[in-house]
Amino acid sequence: MNLTEKRRNLLFWMLQLLGWGFINSVSFLFFKKFSPEFVTYSVVTGIFIGILSTSLLRWYLKKSVLFDDLTFKELTKIVVAFILTSSFFATLNFLSGYMYKKFGPELSEIEKNILETYDNFWLLVVNSFFLIGVWMACYLVIKLLLKMNMNRIERLELSSNLKQAQLNTLKGQINPHFMFNSLNNIRGLMLEDVQRSRDMLTKLSEMLRYSLTKNDVNAIAVEEELEMVDNYIALSKIQFEDRLVFVKEVDKETLPIQIPPMIIQLLVENATKHGISNLKEGGKIILAIKRSNNQLHIRVSNTGKLKMAKDSTQVGLENIKQRLKLLYGETAIFTLTEENGEVLADIKIPLT
Numbered sequence: 001m002n003l004t005e006k007r008r009n010l011l012f013w014m015l016q017l018l019g020w021g022f023i024n025s026v027s028f029l030f031f032k033k034f035s036p037e038f039v040t041y042s043v044v045t046g047i048f049i050g051i052l053s054t055s056l057l058r059w060y061l062k063k064s065v066l067f068d069d070l071t072f073k074e075l076t077k078i079v080v081a082f083i084l085t086s087s088f089f090a091t092l093n094f095l096s097g098y099m100y101k102k103f104g105p106e107l108s109e110i111e112k113n114i115l116e117t118y119d120n121f122w123l124l125v126v127n128s129f130f131l132i133g134v135w136m137a138c139y140l141v142i143k144l145l146l147k148m149n150m151n152r153i154e155r156l157e158l159s160s161n162l163k164q165a166q167l168n169t170l171k172g173q174i175n176p177h178f179m180f181n182s183l184n185n186i187r188g189l190m191l192e193d194v195q196r197s198r199d200m201l202t203k204l205s206e207m208l209r210y211s212l213t214k215n216d217v218n219a220i221a222v223e224e225e226l227e228m229v230d231n232y233i234a235l236s237k238i239q240f241e242d243r244l245v246f247v248k249e250v251d252k253e254t255l256p257i258q259i260p261p262m263i264i265q266l267l268v269e270n271a272t273k274h275g276i277s278n279l280k281e282g283g284k285i286i287l288a289i290k291r292s293n294n295q296l297h298i299r300v301s302n303t304g305k306l307k308m309a310k311d312s313t314q315v316g317l318e319n320i321k322q323r324l325k326l327l328y329g330e331t332a333i334f335t336l337t338e339e340n341g342e343v344l345a346d347i348k349i350p351l352t
Contacts, residue, residue, distance in 0.1 A: 008146075012058070020050035023131070037105050045096045053089040054135050057081055067143065082136055090128035094121050182207070185239050196238050203235040211262075218327060219258040222289060222296075226250065228265045229287065236272050243282025244272065250289045257296055259349060260323050264289075264298060267345045270317065271302035275343055279304060291351070298347040306338035317345075324349070 024046030034042075065077050101107070182204050190197045210228050226248070233246045246268075268285060276283045283303025290297050317336065324332040324347070333348040 016051050016054065017047070019135075020047045020054075023050065035105065038100075038107070041096075041100055041104065046093075049089060049092040049096065050131075053085050053092065053132070054139075056088075057085040057132070057136070058139065061139075067147065078136075082132060086128040086132040087125065089132055090121065090124040093124050093128070179208070182235065185235070189239065200235055200238055203231050207231050207235075218260060220261045221255065222250070222257050222259055222264075223255040225259060225261065225264050226255075228262070229268050232265055232268060232272075240272070240276065240282060243279075244276050245282070245284040247284065247286045249286065251291060254289045254291050254296060257291070257351065259296065259298075260327055263320050263323065263347065264300070266317075266320055267298075267300040267347075271300050271343070271345070275302040275304040294351050296347075296349045296351055298349070300345045301342045303341065304343050305341070306336065306343050320347070 021043070024043045060081050061078070065074050065081075067074075182200075186197055186200050186204065189200065207228060210231075233244075237244055237246075264287065268287065271285045276285065285300065285302045288297075288299045288301075317334075321334050324334055328350060331350040333346070335344075335346045337344045337346075
Protein backbone atom coordinates (compact mmCIF):
# COMPACT_ATOMS: atom_id res chain seq x y z
CA MET A 1 0.00 0.00 0.00
CA ASN A 2 1.55 3.33 -1.07
CA LEU A 3 1.49 6.55 0.89
CA THR A 4 -1.40 8.00 -1.09
CA GLU A 5 -3.55 4.93 -0.41
CA LYS A 6 -2.73 5.11 3.30
CA ARG A 7 -3.76 8.76 3.43
CA ARG A 8 -7.00 7.99 1.65
CA ASN A 9 -7.81 5.20 4.10
CA LEU A 10 -7.00 7.42 7.07
CA LEU A 11 -9.21 10.17 5.66
CA PHE A 12 -12.02 7.65 5.05
CA TRP A 13 -12.02 6.41 8.64
CA MET A 14 -11.86 9.94 10.02
CA LEU A 15 -14.84 10.99 7.91
CA GLN A 16 -16.69 7.82 8.91
CA LEU A 17 -16.20 8.51 12.61
CA LEU A 18 -17.00 12.21 12.36
CA GLY A 19 -19.98 11.74 10.04
CA TRP A 20 -21.73 8.97 11.93
CA GLY A 21 -20.78 10.54 15.24
CA PHE A 22 -22.45 13.78 14.22
CA ILE A 23 -25.59 12.07 12.86
CA ASN A 24 -26.07 9.99 16.01
CA SER A 25 -25.22 12.78 18.47
CA VAL A 26 -26.94 15.85 17.03
CA SER A 27 -30.46 14.96 18.22
CA PHE A 28 -29.32 14.56 21.82
CA LEU A 29 -27.69 18.00 21.87
CA PHE A 30 -31.06 19.74 21.93
CA PHE A 31 -32.81 17.50 24.50
CA LYS A 32 -31.73 16.89 28.06
CA LYS A 33 -34.51 14.48 29.06
CA PHE A 34 -32.58 11.35 28.16
CA SER A 35 -30.68 9.28 30.65
CA PRO A 36 -26.89 9.04 30.25
CA GLU A 37 -27.24 5.29 29.68
CA PHE A 38 -29.73 5.79 26.83
CA VAL A 39 -27.61 8.49 25.17
CA THR A 40 -24.40 6.45 25.46
CA TYR A 41 -26.04 3.27 24.11
CA SER A 42 -27.78 5.09 21.22
CA VAL A 43 -24.70 7.01 20.12
CA VAL A 44 -22.23 4.11 20.41
CA THR A 45 -24.46 1.53 18.71
CA GLY A 46 -25.52 4.08 16.05
CA ILE A 47 -21.89 4.91 15.19
CA PHE A 48 -20.95 1.22 15.19
CA ILE A 49 -23.86 0.19 12.94
CA GLY A 50 -23.26 3.08 10.53
CA ILE A 51 -19.52 2.47 10.22
CA LEU A 52 -19.92 -1.32 9.95
CA SER A 53 -22.60 -1.15 7.25
CA THR A 54 -20.95 1.48 5.06
CA SER A 55 -17.45 0.02 5.47
CA LEU A 56 -18.73 -3.32 4.19
CA LEU A 57 -20.42 -1.45 1.33
CA ARG A 58 -17.18 0.36 0.49
CA TRP A 59 -15.22 -2.90 0.60
CA TYR A 60 -17.65 -4.51 -1.85
CA LEU A 61 -17.67 -1.51 -4.20
CA LYS A 62 -13.86 -1.37 -4.32
CA LYS A 63 -13.54 -5.11 -4.87
CA SER A 64 -16.40 -5.84 -7.27
CA VAL A 65 -17.38 -2.69 -9.18
CA LEU A 66 -15.34 -1.43 -12.15
CA PHE A 67 -15.83 2.34 -11.92
CA ASP A 68 -13.63 2.90 -14.99
CA ASP A 69 -16.19 1.04 -17.12
CA LEU A 70 -19.69 1.68 -15.72
CA THR A 71 -21.76 -0.71 -17.80
CA PHE A 72 -25.31 -1.79 -16.98
CA LYS A 73 -23.87 -4.77 -15.12
CA GLU A 74 -21.75 -2.55 -12.88
CA LEU A 75 -24.67 -0.21 -12.20
CA THR A 76 -26.78 -3.22 -11.24
CA LYS A 77 -24.10 -4.24 -8.73
CA ILE A 78 -24.20 -0.78 -7.17
CA VAL A 79 -28.00 -0.80 -6.86
CA VAL A 80 -28.08 -4.30 -5.35
CA ALA A 81 -25.31 -3.40 -2.91
CA PHE A 82 -27.24 -0.27 -1.91
CA ILE A 83 -30.46 -2.23 -1.24
CA LEU A 84 -28.71 -4.97 0.75
CA THR A 85 -26.72 -2.47 2.81
CA SER A 86 -29.84 -0.43 3.60
CA SER A 87 -31.67 -3.58 4.67
CA PHE A 88 -28.72 -4.68 6.80
CA PHE A 89 -28.53 -1.21 8.37
CA ALA A 90 -32.25 -1.27 9.19
CA THR A 91 -32.05 -4.76 10.66
CA LEU A 92 -29.17 -3.87 12.97
CA ASN A 93 -30.98 -0.76 14.17
CA PHE A 94 -34.15 -2.80 14.79
CA LEU A 95 -32.17 -5.36 16.82
CA SER A 96 -30.34 -2.67 18.82
CA GLY A 97 -33.64 -1.04 19.79
CA TYR A 98 -35.13 -4.38 20.73
CA MET A 99 -32.10 -5.32 22.86
CA TYR A 100 -32.21 -2.04 24.79
CA LYS A 101 -35.94 -2.36 25.48
CA LYS A 102 -35.53 -5.98 26.52
CA PHE A 103 -32.40 -5.81 28.65
CA GLY A 104 -31.76 -2.13 29.30
CA PRO A 105 -32.71 0.04 32.30
CA GLU A 106 -36.19 1.43 32.88
CA LEU A 107 -37.19 3.89 30.16
CA SER A 108 -38.61 7.37 30.52
CA GLU A 109 -41.65 8.38 28.50
CA ILE A 110 -39.64 10.22 25.86
CA GLU A 111 -37.25 7.27 25.56
CA LYS A 112 -40.20 4.90 25.08
CA ASN A 113 -41.51 7.16 22.32
CA ILE A 114 -38.13 7.15 20.62
CA LEU A 115 -37.85 3.36 20.76
CA GLU A 116 -41.36 2.89 19.39
CA THR A 117 -39.97 3.87 16.02
CA TYR A 118 -37.60 0.90 16.24
CA ASP A 119 -40.64 -1.42 16.37
CA ASN A 120 -41.69 -0.21 12.93
CA PHE A 121 -39.26 -2.11 10.70
CA TRP A 122 -40.45 -0.51 7.45
CA LEU A 123 -40.00 2.96 8.87
CA LEU A 124 -36.46 1.94 9.73
CA VAL A 125 -36.02 0.68 6.15
CA VAL A 126 -37.12 4.04 4.72
CA ASN A 127 -34.80 5.89 7.11
CA SER A 128 -31.98 3.48 6.21
CA PHE A 129 -32.51 4.02 2.48
CA PHE A 130 -32.22 7.76 3.04
CA LEU A 131 -29.07 7.63 5.20
CA ILE A 132 -27.27 4.99 3.11
CA GLY A 133 -28.34 6.82 -0.06
CA VAL A 134 -26.80 10.08 1.17
CA TRP A 135 -23.65 8.21 2.21
CA MET A 136 -23.36 6.48 -1.17
CA ALA A 137 -23.95 9.73 -3.07
CA CYS A 138 -21.14 11.41 -1.08
CA TYR A 139 -18.86 8.40 -1.58
CA LEU A 140 -19.41 8.30 -5.35
CA VAL A 141 -18.94 12.06 -5.72
CA ILE A 142 -15.68 11.97 -3.74
CA LYS A 143 -14.50 8.94 -5.71
CA LEU A 144 -15.31 10.71 -8.98
CA LEU A 145 -13.43 13.84 -7.91
CA LEU A 146 -10.42 11.78 -6.82
CA LYS A 147 -10.51 9.89 -10.11
CA MET A 148 -10.63 13.13 -12.10
CA ASN A 149 -7.74 14.53 -10.07
CA MET A 150 -5.73 11.33 -10.57
CA ASN A 151 -6.39 11.45 -14.32
CA ARG A 152 -5.25 15.08 -14.38
CA ILE A 153 -2.05 14.21 -12.51
CA GLU A 154 -1.39 11.27 -14.84
CA ARG A 155 -1.91 13.49 -17.88
CA LEU A 156 0.48 16.10 -16.45
CA GLU A 157 3.07 13.41 -15.69
CA LEU A 158 2.67 11.93 -19.16
CA SER A 159 2.98 15.36 -20.74
CA SER A 160 6.04 16.13 -18.63
CA ASN A 161 7.67 12.81 -19.52
CA LEU A 162 6.85 13.34 -23.18
CA LYS A 163 8.33 16.82 -23.14
CA GLN A 164 11.47 15.56 -21.40
CA ALA A 165 11.82 12.78 -23.96
CA GLN A 166 11.36 15.27 -26.79
CA LEU A 167 13.94 17.62 -25.26
CA ASN A 168 16.44 14.79 -24.91
CA THR A 169 15.81 13.82 -28.53
CA LEU A 170 16.35 17.38 -29.67
CA LYS A 171 19.55 17.63 -27.67
CA GLY A 172 20.70 14.40 -29.29
CA GLN A 173 20.09 15.99 -32.68
CA ILE A 174 21.93 19.16 -31.75
CA ASN A 175 25.19 17.60 -30.53
CA PRO A 176 25.88 15.41 -33.60
CA HIS A 177 25.02 18.37 -35.84
CA PHE A 178 27.62 20.52 -34.13
CA MET A 179 30.23 17.75 -33.96
CA PHE A 180 29.84 16.99 -37.67
CA ASN A 181 30.60 20.58 -38.65
CA SER A 182 33.57 20.83 -36.29
CA LEU A 183 35.12 17.55 -37.44
CA ASN A 184 34.76 18.66 -41.05
CA ASN A 185 36.79 21.78 -40.21
CA ILE A 186 39.51 19.67 -38.60
CA ARG A 187 39.61 17.29 -41.54
CA GLY A 188 39.96 20.17 -43.99
CA LEU A 189 42.89 21.71 -42.12
CA MET A 190 44.68 18.57 -40.99
CA LEU A 191 46.95 18.33 -44.04
CA GLU A 192 47.45 22.10 -44.39
CA ASP A 193 48.41 23.22 -40.91
CA VAL A 194 49.07 20.76 -38.08
CA GLN A 195 49.35 23.46 -35.41
CA ARG A 196 46.02 24.94 -36.36
CA SER A 197 44.50 21.47 -36.31
CA ARG A 198 45.84 20.99 -32.77
CA ASP A 199 44.31 24.30 -31.73
CA MET A 200 41.00 23.26 -33.21
CA LEU A 201 41.14 19.92 -31.37
CA THR A 202 41.79 21.76 -28.10
CA LYS A 203 38.81 24.02 -28.64
CA LEU A 204 36.71 21.10 -29.78
CA SER A 205 37.58 19.08 -26.68
CA GLU A 206 36.53 22.00 -24.47
CA MET A 207 33.23 22.31 -26.33
CA LEU A 208 32.68 18.55 -26.21
CA ARG A 209 33.23 18.55 -22.45
CA TYR A 210 30.73 21.39 -22.13
CA SER A 211 28.22 19.58 -24.32
CA LEU A 212 28.48 16.35 -22.31
CA THR A 213 28.18 18.01 -18.91
CA LYS A 214 25.22 20.20 -19.90
CA ASN A 215 23.33 17.61 -21.92
CA ASP A 216 21.03 16.67 -19.03
CA VAL A 217 19.99 20.19 -17.99
CA ASN A 218 17.36 22.45 -19.51
CA ALA A 219 18.78 25.78 -18.38
CA ILE A 220 22.18 27.41 -17.93
CA ALA A 221 23.38 30.96 -17.28
CA VAL A 222 23.91 33.25 -20.25
CA GLU A 223 27.51 33.66 -19.08
CA GLU A 224 28.16 29.92 -19.46
CA GLU A 225 26.60 29.89 -22.91
CA LEU A 226 28.82 32.77 -23.99
CA GLU A 227 31.92 30.76 -23.08
CA MET A 228 30.68 28.10 -25.50
CA VAL A 229 30.15 30.75 -28.17
CA ASP A 230 33.62 32.24 -27.65
CA ASN A 231 35.17 28.80 -28.10
CA TYR A 232 33.18 28.25 -31.26
CA ILE A 233 34.17 31.63 -32.71
CA ALA A 234 37.82 31.05 -31.85
CA LEU A 235 37.63 27.67 -33.60
CA SER A 236 35.84 29.15 -36.62
CA LYS A 237 38.29 32.04 -36.99
CA ILE A 238 41.11 29.55 -37.57
CA GLN A 239 39.26 28.61 -40.73
CA PHE A 240 37.78 31.97 -41.78
CA GLU A 241 40.54 34.26 -40.43
CA ASP A 242 39.76 37.90 -41.28
CA ARG A 243 36.66 36.97 -43.24
CA LEU A 244 34.80 36.57 -39.93
CA VAL A 245 34.23 39.57 -37.67
CA PHE A 246 32.41 38.81 -34.42
CA VAL A 247 30.99 41.51 -32.13
CA LYS A 248 29.34 41.00 -28.74
CA GLU A 249 26.92 43.55 -27.28
CA VAL A 250 25.83 41.93 -24.04
CA ASP A 251 24.31 43.74 -21.05
CA LYS A 252 26.02 42.65 -17.84
CA GLU A 253 22.68 42.25 -16.04
CA THR A 254 21.76 39.42 -18.43
CA LEU A 255 24.77 37.24 -17.61
CA PRO A 256 23.18 35.27 -14.72
CA ILE A 257 19.81 34.78 -16.48
CA GLN A 258 18.97 31.13 -17.21
CA ILE A 259 18.38 30.06 -20.82
CA PRO A 260 18.18 26.72 -22.68
CA PRO A 261 21.72 25.48 -23.41
CA MET A 262 23.21 25.83 -26.90
CA ILE A 263 20.51 28.05 -28.42
CA ILE A 264 22.89 31.01 -28.85
CA GLN A 265 25.67 28.72 -30.04
CA LEU A 266 23.33 27.23 -32.65
CA LEU A 267 22.33 30.68 -33.93
CA VAL A 268 25.98 31.74 -34.18
CA GLU A 269 26.87 28.44 -35.84
CA ASN A 270 24.17 28.87 -38.45
CA ALA A 271 25.16 32.50 -39.05
CA THR A 272 28.77 31.40 -39.57
CA LYS A 273 28.35 28.26 -41.61
CA HIS A 274 25.39 29.29 -43.76
CA GLY A 275 25.89 33.03 -43.88
CA ILE A 276 29.48 34.16 -43.66
CA SER A 277 30.95 31.03 -45.29
CA ASN A 278 28.93 31.71 -48.44
CA LEU A 279 30.34 35.23 -48.85
CA LYS A 280 33.69 35.48 -50.63
CA GLU A 281 34.56 38.68 -48.81
CA GLY A 282 33.22 37.38 -45.51
CA GLY A 283 31.09 39.41 -43.15
CA LYS A 284 30.14 40.34 -39.62
CA ILE A 285 28.19 38.56 -36.89
CA ILE A 286 26.74 40.64 -34.08
CA LEU A 287 25.45 39.01 -30.91
CA ALA A 288 23.26 41.34 -28.84
CA ILE A 289 21.64 40.33 -25.54
CA LYS A 290 19.55 42.66 -23.43
CA ARG A 291 16.65 42.68 -20.99
CA SER A 292 13.55 44.57 -22.05
CA ASN A 293 9.91 44.58 -20.86
CA ASN A 294 10.40 41.55 -18.61
CA GLN A 295 11.85 39.61 -21.54
CA LEU A 296 15.33 38.44 -22.45
CA HIS A 297 15.99 39.54 -26.02
CA ILE A 298 18.71 37.62 -27.90
CA ARG A 299 19.60 38.76 -31.42
CA VAL A 300 22.18 37.24 -33.76
CA SER A 301 22.59 39.21 -36.96
CA ASN A 302 24.90 38.32 -39.82
CA THR A 303 25.81 39.74 -43.18
CA GLY A 304 24.01 37.95 -46.02
CA LYS A 305 20.69 37.04 -47.53
CA LEU A 306 18.02 34.96 -45.88
CA LYS A 307 17.40 32.95 -49.04
CA MET A 308 21.04 31.82 -48.99
CA ALA A 309 20.45 29.92 -45.74
CA LYS A 310 16.84 28.82 -46.07
CA ASP A 311 17.40 25.24 -47.17
CA SER A 312 20.50 24.48 -45.15
CA THR A 313 19.59 25.76 -41.67
CA GLN A 314 16.21 24.18 -41.15
CA VAL A 315 17.38 21.40 -38.80
CA GLY A 316 19.15 23.63 -36.28
CA LEU A 317 16.57 26.41 -36.36
CA GLU A 318 13.67 23.95 -36.11
CA ASN A 319 15.33 22.45 -33.04
CA ILE A 320 15.45 25.89 -31.44
CA LYS A 321 11.77 26.48 -32.18
CA GLN A 322 10.73 23.15 -30.72
CA ARG A 323 12.86 23.49 -27.58
CA LEU A 324 11.50 26.98 -26.88
CA LYS A 325 7.94 25.75 -27.38
CA LEU A 326 8.42 22.75 -25.09
CA LEU A 327 10.00 24.85 -22.33
CA TYR A 328 7.95 28.06 -22.55
CA GLY A 329 4.85 27.19 -24.58
CA GLU A 330 3.59 30.13 -26.64
CA THR A 331 5.27 32.75 -24.44
CA ALA A 332 8.67 32.48 -26.14
CA ILE A 333 9.17 34.04 -29.59
CA PHE A 334 11.61 33.09 -32.32
CA THR A 335 11.78 34.94 -35.65
CA LEU A 336 14.14 34.92 -38.62
CA THR A 337 14.04 37.96 -40.92
CA GLU A 338 16.16 39.94 -43.38
CA GLU A 339 16.73 43.68 -43.18
CA ASN A 340 19.13 45.82 -45.20
CA GLY A 341 21.41 43.00 -46.27
CA GLU A 342 21.46 41.31 -42.87
CA VAL A 343 19.82 38.17 -41.56
CA LEU A 344 18.30 38.73 -38.10
CA ALA A 345 17.57 35.84 -35.74
CA ASP A 346 15.62 37.04 -32.69
CA ILE A 347 14.66 35.10 -29.58
CA LYS A 348 12.49 36.56 -26.82
CA ILE A 349 12.23 34.55 -23.62
CA PRO A 350 9.82 35.54 -20.81
CA LEU A 351 11.38 36.34 -17.45
CA THR A 352 9.36 35.50 -14.32
